[in-house]
Amino acid sequence: MTVADLARRFVIELPAWVADELTDVPDVLPTHEDRMALVHRLAARNFVEGNGGPFAAIVVERETGRIVSVGVNVVLASGVSAAHAEVVALGTAQARVGTWDLGGTGVPPHELVVNWRPCVQCYGATLWSGVTSLVVAGSGPELEEITSFDEGPMVADWAEQFEARGISVLDGVLREQAIAVFRDYAAHAAAGNALVYNARGSA
Amino acid sequence: MTVADLARRFVIELPAWVADELTDVPDVLPTHEDRMALVHRLAARNFVEGNGGPFAAIVVERETGRIVSVGVNVVLASGVSAAHAEVVALGTAQARVGTWDLGGTGVPPHELVVNWRPCVQCYGATLWSGVTSLVVAGSGPELEEITSFDEGPMVADWAEQFEARGISVLDGVLREQAIAVFRDYAAHAAAGNALVYNARGSA
Numbered sequence: 001m002t003v004a005d006l007a008r009r010f011v012i013e014l015p016a017w018v019a020d021e022l023t024d025v026p027d028v029l030p031t032h033e034d035r036m037a038l039v040h041r042l043a044a045r046n047f048v049e050g051n052g053g054p055f056a057a058i059v060v061e062r063e064t065g066r067i068v069s070v071g072v073n074v075v076l077a078s079g080v081s082a083a084h085a086e087v088v089a090l091g092t093a094q095a096r097v098g099t100w101d102l103g104g105t106g107v108p109p110h111e112l113v114v115n116w117r118p119c120v121q122c123y124g125a126t127l128w129s130g131v132t133s134l135v136v137a138g139s140g141p142e143l144e145e146i147t148s149f150d151e152g153p154m155v156a157d158w159a160e161q162f163e164a165r166g167i168s169v170l171d172g173v174l175r176e177q178a179i180a181v182f183r184d185y186a187a188h189a190a191a192g193n194a195l196v197y198n199a200r201g202s203a
Numbered sequence: 204m205t206v207a208d209l210a211r212r213f214v215i216e217l218p219a220w221v222a223d224e225l226t227d228v229p230d231v232l233p234t235h236e237d238r239m240a241l242v243h244r245l246a247a248r249n250f251v252e253g254n255g256g257p258f259a260a261i262v263v264e265r266e267t268g269r270i271v272s273v274g275v276n277v278v279l280a281s282g283v284s285a286a287h288a289e290v291v292a293l294g295t296a297q298a299r300v301g302t303w304d305l306g307g308t309g310v311p312p313h314e315l316v317v318n319w320r321p322c323v324q325c326y327g328a329t330l331w332s333g334v335t336s337l338v339v340a341g342s343g344p345e346l347e348e349i350t351s352f353d354e355g356p357m358v359a360d361w362a363e364q365f366e367a368r369g370i371s372v373l374d375g376v377l378r379e380q381a382i383a384v385f386r387d388y389a390a391h392a393a394a395g396n397a398l399v400y401n402a403r404g405s406a
Contacts, residue, residue: 001226002226003221006270006272006273007272009295012214070209081304082331090283091283101284120330124324127324153360154358157356
């Protein structure tokens with residue numbers, strides 16, 4: 001066969017509206033609440049725009065809060081099922097920093113901020129990215145209960161496993177606001193306006 | 204801030220040598236052994252070329268074995284830590300088929316063939332891809348023991364969890380050949396020729 005019969009590449013890209021959403025955002029977000037507020041804002045707009053689920057993530061330099069990348073779930077927009085918010089934020093951060101290892105020598109420590117505990121795919125993507133801290137708004141069953149997304153089978157000691165690999169976990173930042181976004185999404189989906197993409201036969 | 208300060212996209216691309224490697228491969232690989240033999244061949248070349256680890260994957264139409272995509276680990280070549288062989292094969296398959304759901308209506312059933320049990324990230328990536336079968340050469344601790352790659356924390360009932368979501372698992376196809384590739388990689392790395400990219404502080 002010839003490689004011309006196959007797709008040789010795929011591209012993961014931020015939606016155009018993200019540019020507008022960033023115009024009034026400062027370059028630096030000093031507190032965890034500042035960082036999470038931006039994540040919630042991007043997540044709340046993303047599903048309305050029809051790009052993917054109600055999920056967003058950003059990567060910042062951990063100490064200063066300088067924004068390194070932003071990501072939203074673009075499964076629908078990109079046609080690639082792996083294009084969850086964390087994968088988009090981590091990949092574009094790595095593209096900008098110029099290395100697959102955001103924790104490498106000579107690179108400042110990086111933090112991933114997400115609006116809920118990552119699904120099992122993004123759990124792994126976070127582990128391998130080089131970030132040294134993860135901040136989430138929550139980690140309980142509420143995401144699956146409210147949105148009906150399947151997050152996949154996770155080990156019970158997921159947070160300890162992060163810590164064992166040098167990645168600190170901070171849970172509970174602007175938690176109620178995350179749940180409010182999920183409820184808005186659920187109402188949007190119940191009205192027939194959104195697609196819950198998922199594995200075959202999942203709940 | 205302005206989005207121009209950020210990377211707006213990243214690209215995951217097959218290495219150029221894959222074109223040469225496919226010239227004598229038929230369009231259709233009827234047996235699981237045929238499919239896995241191609242995976243092993245791509246994995247064995249990938250680390251020597253310096254693109255990433257000794258891992259490859261292909262997506263085929265399950266019933267016929269028609270090749271839909273090929274993938275190799277391009278973490279080093281792409282600068283993106285998520286660019287494992289499974290993510291590359293699934294993403295390029297979705298780019299070719301034109302949907303994020305390889306198990307969607309009107310799409311023939313798809314199978315992912317990989318040279319070992321996916322790491323925790325690619326476990327999730329496989330779950331969300333729409334493939335309805337997974338074929339691996341092996342699933343035991345040998346990969347980590349021989350290569351020193353960290354595969355991440357996996358649930359004990361990982362295969363049952365695939366089956367519960369409509370994804371069948373076939374384990375043990377050309378197992379010894381997979382281990383031979385990992386041993387070749389370990390010797391290559393021991394000679395100072397390869398980089399084991401991994402999470403901070405992992406074993």
